[in-house]
Every structure is written in C-alpha cells, then in structure tokens.
Amino acid sequence: MTPVPLASTFLQSASFLDVLYIIAFALFIQGLRGLSGPTTAVRGNRIAAVGMAIAVTATLLNRNEGNWGLIVLGIALGAAVGVPAARRVKMTAMPQMVALFNGVGGGAVFLISWSEFRLTAGYDGTATYVTIFSLFAAIVGSVSFWGSNIAFGKLQEIIPGRPISLGSAQQVVNLALALAAVAAGVDIAAGSHSELVFIGMLICAALLGNAVVLPIGGADMPVVISLLNAFTGLSAAATGIALDNPALIVAGMIVGASGSILTNLMAVAMNRSIPAIIAGGFGGGGAVEGASGAGEHAGTVRSTSAADAAIQLAYANRVVIVPGYGMAVAQAQHAVRELTKELEKRQVEVSYAIHPVAGRMPGHMNVLLAEADVPYDQLKEMDDANPEFQRTDVSLVIGANDVTNPAAKNTPSSPIYGMPILEVSDSHSVIVIKRSMNPGFAGIENELYYDPKTAMLFGDAKSAVSEITAELAQI
C-alpha cells in the first residue's frame, strides 16, 4: 500500500510502464502511416486501436490504489454512449459524429485540467511549466469542446447552418474573449489560486469557441472540425507535459501536427484559405449576393417529369451522375444503383462524377456509394470527370448543388468564386433532381438551374430516381 513516489503531485512512471507507453506511441505512428493510404487504412486504424489499448493498460497498472469504482463507472458510461453511437450512426451523419467525438475529447481535456487545479489547491506547489501547460490545455480544450458542439449542432441542423455573427464587431469580441481567457490564465499562473478566476477562464474560452464557430457557414464546417481536431490534439499534448506522460505527449502532438496538415489539405481541396474561414461570414455575403443574383434570372427555370427524364436518359450514349448530399440524405444510393443497372442494360455508358467535397466532407461521397455497392471503377474524381462532360449527353445531378454552381468559375463576386466545381454545364443537357429551389448549404443561388439546357425534376431524390427507373422499364 506504500504510495509510489510522486514527482510533485503527479504520478511518476516506472520504466516498464514507460516501455509500454513507447510501444503504444510507436503503434500510433505506424497506424497513422497506414491510415494515409487506401489499401492499408483499415489495418492502420486497428493498429492505432491496439496502441490505445496498451496505453490504457499501462496507465491502469501504474496508478495508485483506490477509485477503481470511479474508473469502471467512467469507462462504462463512455462505452455505453460511444459504442452504440458509433455503430448506429448513418454514414450520412458521419461529419456530425466526428465533430461530437472531437468535442468530448476537448471536454475531457478541460475537465482534467480543472480537476488538477482543484486537487492542487490552485496549482499550489506545482512547477510553473506544469501550471502553464495545464492552463493552456484548459483553454484550448474548452474552445474545442464548445466549437465542436456548435459544429455538430450546425451539421445536425439543430442550429441554422447559415453564419450567425455579430457582424463587424465579431473580430473585436473574439479578440477580447481570447485576451480575457489568457489574462485569467496569467493571473492563475502568477499564483492567485482563485477558482473563480479559473472558472471565468473556462467560460471565456467556452464563449470564444461559440463565437468562432457560429459565424462560419455550414459548407466550411469540415475544415473547422479538422482544425478543432488538431486543437484537441495539441491540448492533449499539453496535458501530457503537465502530467509527465510520454504517450499523451506523442499522441497529442502527432494529432496536432497531422491534423494541421490535414486541415490545410482539406482547405486546399475546397479552395478555401484557413484564415478566411476563421474570419468567418462565408455565405453571409452569399445571402446578399444570392438575392441580387436571383433577380437577374427570374423565372426561367424549366421543370420536367420522370417520364421525360427517362426518355432523355434512355436515348443517351453517355450519362454522368453527379451525386450530392441531397442524394445521401434521401438514402437514394441504392435507388441510383438500380437506375444505373437499368441504363446499362440499354448500353448507356454510366459513370459517377465525385467532387472532392461531395457530401459534407472530403471523401464522404465515396463512402456512401461504396455502401451501395457502386463499382469503384465507375467513380470518377473531379479532375478526370471534368474533361468528359463535353462529350456527355445527360448529366444527372442528384441532390448536389454548390459543387455544380458555375458561379464558382464565372462570377468573381460570388462567395464560392474559385472553388473547383464539376463542370456539369459543359454537357449537352442536364437533369437536376432537387426537392425545391432552395439554395444549397452555402446559401447561394445556383445559376445552373437557370441554364436553358437544364431541366429540373422536383421531388425527393429517392422517389424521383425510382420513378425514372420505373418509367425506363416501360420504354
């Protein structure tokens, strides 16, 4: 029962446990390497999971007596929530799920810092650097927790996806909140021991997390989630330094660094710059822009019927399907697969053009179509698909909007100007299946719908596609 000697108030690891930690983080690195390639990804993820199991085991071996009940309770609660959530979540809701999981990670970080603060009576007698890293973790963890929850709310449409901001005062408010959080942190590091100040710091960070993410439009949310993911990683690394735990430091920092790179890659794929996203208001200008844009095109939308669409498709040589989030929401993947089979029976060449950010996250659409057993070789990445639209008879756009908007190429004033798009308007004709004329996630009108080549088929993606398939069978 003799307690293990403590370094300041924190546990010191024995060499054996350190070796376990080293094995654990080696597995994280190996796992992450696997995750970055398509053929090794499944194994990579599992390798990382094994690393995690080893790290947790080492920690449980290492700890002092007592409180096993609390540990079991915490893990049981977490597993009871996490396992069913992960198993049941629909593939369409994946981005929200990742946001939520990221959020709870950030939540764990700031709660741990808070408990450290309380346990040491306000960092009394802890080394200054421990205090600083713990405070850093508290602030960043709290920002990440609240920011991720807002991102979740927006994607789940609990909170409107449109930017909600204070306008020009936003930047000032954000800066003030950040400074207030840091000032509170400095006060505590200087030895105020005041829990009120600590809680004030957490609240400022929480408000900051809300204030930063609320003004960001839904279309940019994947990049934000990735950025918050990197933040949580960094805060976990800071917790690791405060607790002198190598596994936490390495794992947290790797996620911080790889998350930053990934955020950047994602932003590049969406042709957005990270500072521009954080500055916020994407789509805010779009509402104004869209309003004036709508005036220009008033009343030239042509609508069509399932029967006409079926005829158009049946006599085409080449059809490209452009799936978007709307298709996924309607769970129309399988219906689309049926339509494809019917068309292939008639010797129509069918392929799918996948925008890198189709769905709501890069790679999301590929997952959804893979789920519906669409053959992989029919999926064309944007760069391969675009040159082929010119020799495409019919482009069938199903629930995709912003990624087909020619404004991204033609209208420099549009908020999505410069975003790479699928050049659907190059094809001979276009059929758009859409529920209504409501603008897409970015909140911008789509010029494509007013193109004389375009016919709109209004309706739920799944039933509309099924109707076309039924009509096709009768031709």
Place this chain on the structure above:
Amino acid sequence: MILGSVLTTNLAILVLAGFIGFVVISKVPNTLHTPLMSGTNAIHGIVLLGGLLIVGLSGNSAFNKVILVIAIAFGTINVVGGFLVTDRMLEMFKSKPDRRREPEEPGGGDHKQ
C-alpha cells in the same frame, strides 16, 4: 535521464512528435480525408489517460470525482467511438476495385438493401 530536466526531455519529445506528425500526413488522397480525420480524432482520445492518472491520486473531493468520471467517460467516448466509426467507414472502402467483399458474415451485418 542523467542531465536535463523532465521538462526539456518532454519538450524534445513534443517537437519530434510534431515533425513525425507532419511527415506521416504529407500527402493523403482526398477520398481518405474523412476517415483520416476520424482516425486521428480517436487517437487524441488518449487524454483519457489523464483522467485515469488523476482519479488515482489521493485527495480528490467529491466534486472532483464527478468531474473526473465525466472526463473519463468523455475520453472513452472519444476513443471507442472514434475507432469504431473509422473502422466502419474504412470497411466500406475495402469492398473496392473488383475484389469482392470477404464473406465473413453472410448477409453482411449492417448492410441494407
């Protein structure tokens, strides 16, 4: 550790880990961005260890225990949920090129028609 404080050693680990993180994810295809984000997300759930370490220390007040149980629960959700969800996503990528799905589970689990 002969010379150098715990802090400098840990800082060295931190910096090296940062570089490894950058190197490992230098180039990833767009299609893997979502699973990769989800996978790295699961890894930072390691902060769970922090909760496990502190809950073992003596002197935690009742309120602290509540905070720590929540922290451990949050960390567990992050780890378990993150890895499971990533696995589910990646399994779907596996039924790829012309290779057929291995018939492990006839009927294919969560596979709807």
